[in-house]
Amino acid sequence: AQRVTQPEKLLSVFKGAPVELKCNYSYSGSPELFWYVQYSRQRLQLLLRHISRESIKGFTADLNKGETSFHLKKPFAQEEDSAMYYCALEYGNKLVFGAGTILRVKS
């Protein structure tokens, strides 16, 4: 069965420090993965998807099929990055989400 695991409920870093939000997945097919973000008092929105190989707001994520991971990284955290981050796996037209990680960037 498909599953997404985000092992950290809360990640707290200082401004300017590197950030890595972990995501591991379980899926027998070829994975299509996303990161969604929800800033305070805003709706959940797409941050990036692995197929695009893009960098959004300084964040990147690389799919590692050997480790079944899709970790989200940013070299230098900013206070405005504070939010809830969800990793999601697509199957069919549906998504299965991880439990989410709260990122708190301290000044």
Next chain:
Amino acid sequence: DVKVTQSSRYLVKRTGEKVFLECVQDMDHENMFWYRQDPGLGLRLIYFSYDVKMKEKGDIPEGYSVSREKKERFSLILESASTNQTSMYLCASSQDRGLNQPQHFGDGTRLSIL
């Protein structure tokens, strides 16, 4: 820009009531979804619809039903509300053009069942 609108931001109902949550999208998307969002559990899919009058159960459909009479509108129904259905409910929509289509979310409805 895609707009997904949920009819209520906050809703308080009593145990046993029949509750309707409404969602409308304005981008002619084929797919629509209802999730509930709970701390520590992330988003869990309740039901989704890939066309008018078509629906499929998600991971936690018990106690819920849905209706999609028009393409732009997807309703979630709590047949007889219970306290364990107190949650944040999110509606989303997406295009049906193969894989990797992002889902667009509404603001959510925070439902409290007393």
